[in-house]
Amino acid sequence: MSWTDERVETLKKMWSEGQSASQIAKELGGVTRNAVIGKVHRLGLSNRAAATTPEKEEPVAKAAPPKREEASAAPAPKPAAPAPRPAAAVVNPTMAQVVNNVTPLPLRKSIVPAGQPLPPQPSANEISPEALASVREVEKGAKKISLMELTERTCKWPIGDPATEEFWFCGLPSTAGKPYCEAHVGVAFQPMSARRDRRR
């Protein structure tokens, strides 16, 4: 494989979108993440624009070596919830399921007429504000991966409405053995007691 204009285009696009080198390599195919990183450097586009997080701009001209941030950083809410069960089967629970019970319920798929998208997230008012907040935050930085891209170690939390185009999976690194990333594990696995107390 060689770096055709088209492939370079894809590389630039994905890199600026904050995609990781390995993801880009996967997308392109025929190259390793090393190749991607190497190319990125050769192209001189090392510093990612940080499109959504211009929090701290360093006006530094030189001196300090630019210290890049690891793209992934789940806030880890830690709602003090010992995972009740690692959930052997990898089933994507709906938010409703999550709210109702920790253990997977029979998946009840509501048939949604495509067209008018429903609110991206069903009512999640019974989840702790902290957890919910961090979830929202994480989802903003979600990798937005497709079903095909799910691996054993990517968060399988569904985001959006499956009946529309607005649907993808979180895709952030999942916690060891669990199907979700830190933040999503936080809302997915809650102790019964915690939920009961919050019930309105």
Add this chain to the structure above:
DNA sequence: CCCTGATTCGC
């Protein structure tokens, strides 16, 4: 161990 990007250096 999983992952991330950075750098080196033979090709």
Add this chain to the structure above:
DNA sequence: GCGAATCAGG
């Protein structure tokens, strides 16, 4: 220019 090997780190 390319990218595997390696390094440094979360």
